[in-house]
Amino acid sequence: MVVLGLGPSGRALASRLARRGLEVVACDPAPDRRWTPTYAAWADELPSWLEPGAVSTRFRPRVRTRTERVLEREYVVLSTARLQDSLRLDGVTVLAQRAVSATAERVRLADGTELRARYVLDARGASLDPARAQQTAVGVVVSRASAERVLGGSWLMDWRPDHGAAPGAPASFLYAVALDEQDTLLEETCLVGRPALGMRELRQRLETRLAGRGIVLSGYERVEHVRFSVEPEPGADEPGGPVAFGARGGLMHPATGYSVAVSLREAETVATAVAAGGDPRRALWPAPARAARRLRQAGLRTLLSLSPAGTVAFFEAFFDLPVELQRGYLSERADPARTLRAMATMAGRLPLPLTGVAVRSTLVELASSAARPGR
Numbered sequence: 001m002v003v004l005g006l007g008p009s010g011r012a013l014a015s016r017l018a019r020r021g022l023e024v025v026a027c028d029p030a031p032d033r034r035w036t037p038t039y040a041a042w043a044d045e046l047p048s049w050l051e052p053g054a055v056s057t058r059f060r061p062r063v064r065t066r067t068e069r070v071l072e073r074e075y076v077v078l079s080t081a082r083l084q085d086s087l088r089l090d091g092v093t094v095l096a097q098r099a100v101s102a103t104a105e106r107v108r109l110a111d112g113t114e115l116r117a118r119y120v121l122d123a124r125g126a127s128l129d130p131a132r133a134q135q136t137a138v139g140v141v142v143s144r145a146s147a148e149r150v151l152g153g154s155w156l157m158d159w160r161p162d163h164g165a166a167p168g169a170p171a172s173f174l175y176a177v178a179l180d181e182q183d184t185l186l187e188e189t190c191l192v193g194r195p196a197l198g199m200r201e202l203r204q205r206l207e208t209r210l211a212g213r214g215i216v217l218s219g220y221e222r223v224e225h226v227r228f229s230v231e232p233e234p235g236a237d238e239p240g241g242p243v244a245f246g247a248r249g250g251l252m253h254p255a256t257g258y259s260v261a262v263s264l265r266e267a268e269t270v271a272t273a274v275a276a277g278g279d280p281r282r283a284l285w286p287a288p289a290r291a292a293r294r295l296r297q298a299g300l301r302t303l304l305s306l307s308p309a310g311t312v313a314f315f316e317a318f319f320d321l322p323v324e325l326q327r328g329y330l331s332e333r334a335d336p337a338r339t340l341r342a343m344a345t346m347a348g349r350l351p352l353p354l355t356g357v358a359v360r361s362t363l364v365e366l367a368s369s370a371a372r373p374g375r
Contacts, residue, residue: 001274002107002117003092004099006031008039009246009263010123011087016271018091025115026089027107029098035080038139038185038224040177041261043074045331047268051086054078057178061156065316071156072323077177078260099124102242119280120242121270122249123263126229133194133304135257137175137226138202139187140217147184150214151176154184159312163188164208170197171308172205185224186210191311192230192255192303199225230254230300243280245270250293251284253330254300262333291336295343298365299329302358310354317349 003014006028014026043058056079062070097109102122107115128134158174165172175187188206190197207217228247231254236244245251251266252259266284273283285293306314318326325345328338343362347355 001025002027002115002120004028004102004107004120004122004242005124005246005248006094007123007125007246008035008083008087008260009125009248009251009267010121011084011089012264012267013121013123013245013270014089014092015087016267017274018089020271020275022271022275023093024091025093025095025117027095027097027099027109027115029096031094031096035084036224037080037226038177038179039078039080039083039260041076041078041258042327042331043076044327045261045265046076047265049268050264051082054083054086056082056180059154059178061154061177062158063156063315063319064158064160065312065319067316069319071319071326073327075154075156075177077179079180104240104242107242119274121245121280122236122242123245124248126231126233126247126252128227128229130195132229132231132234133192133254133300134196134227134229135190135192136196136199136202137187137189137224138199138206139175139185139224139226140206140221141179141183141185141224142215142217142221144178144180144182144184146215147176147186148178151186154178157315159315161308162209162212163205164212165201165205168308171311172197172202174206174209186215187224187226189226191257192300194304196227199227228257230257231297237285243270243284245284249284251333254296255303256330258330262331286334288336289334292333292339294366295336295339295362296329298362299343301361301365305357305361306354310357313351313354314346317346320349321345 001017001024003010003026014024017024055076057077061075099107100110101108102120155176172188172190175189178184188202232250233248236249246263247259251262269283270280273280325342329342332338347358
């Protein structure tokens with residue numbers, strides 16, 4: 001097996017394949033580079049094999065739309081360093097090389113080396129393209145004690161409009177999570193946009209929001225910048241190409257930007273299939289998973305169509321759903337029936353104009369998807 005890319009999805013894939021006794025070559029231009037982003041997930045999304053030490057904090061976060069509530073579902077922030085170290089590459093041949101071309105069974109590296117494999121698995125992430133929807137965010141790390149004194153704890157989404165942007169400007173929210181016993185990440189986030197909000201705008205919003213709540217930044221805080229596509233790489237499913245995995249292959253939830261937990265889980269799915277002589281592409285994308293992906297893509301289309309006020313109303317209705325329906329939409333990637341039930345229940349609770357947006361978006365997306373080859 002050849003795995004391209006050693007971010008969280010690629011490293012998990014190489015690690016689980018090697019544990020099955022398969023011969024694995026992993027290619028990455030900087031395989032020893034330490035990861036720096038913050039990764040988080042719902043606790044029930046994580047695979048059972050993940051080492052407990054990879055989890056740094058656990059809590060039930062709050063959300064604020066037009067009202068405030070505590071979510072009845074445990075959320076975790078991962079220790080980036082311990083996660084990386086736990087995905088061991090014992091038995092994996094690691095090449096510090098960039099792939100310049102790849103097919104289903106061959107890879108050509110920048111130094112001219114050509115590799116042949118039973119399967120080539122591409123986990124290099126999705127490229128940034130302004131034509132595809134992106135998520136952006138700017139965050140600062142402050143002391144946990146000072147953040148909790150002002151904010152009262154962790155927030156998954158705080159949509160209050162105290163960020164100083166003009167009325168009618170694209171929406172953003174505050175994401176505030178404890179990283180460990182000492183530190184908290186405070187992040188101004190544009191959930192999805194085409195184009196998404198820029199870093200300068202997000203930084204200004206963050207500073208305005210925090211200052212209004214009594215947190216004045218010194219300018220010396222550790223800063224985190226986030227920008228990634230929430231849609232997969234175009235052509236990733238084309239016949240004859242490598243098996244796309246992780247964000248590159250559509251494992252990212254297009255309406256939330258979460259991909260790490262599902263990539264960890266599905267790494268084992270791929271390893272199990274390959275070890276048994278099966279097709280990893282079929283294992284990753286059975287018909288129910290493809291159907292659920294189309295429905296999730298409709299959810300993204302809805303979010304991109306909403307006004308700022310409509311976005312807040314949308315999440316007010318979403319977090320009013322029973323937790324099982326929330327979980328079905330956010331985490332059950334191969335259960336289209338539950339995904340559709342969550343969407344239908346939501347549509348019935350939204351204000352009538354927003355229901356129309358959601359229904360039209362779903363119909364347009366399903367029609368568009370049906371017209372694409374191979375769908």
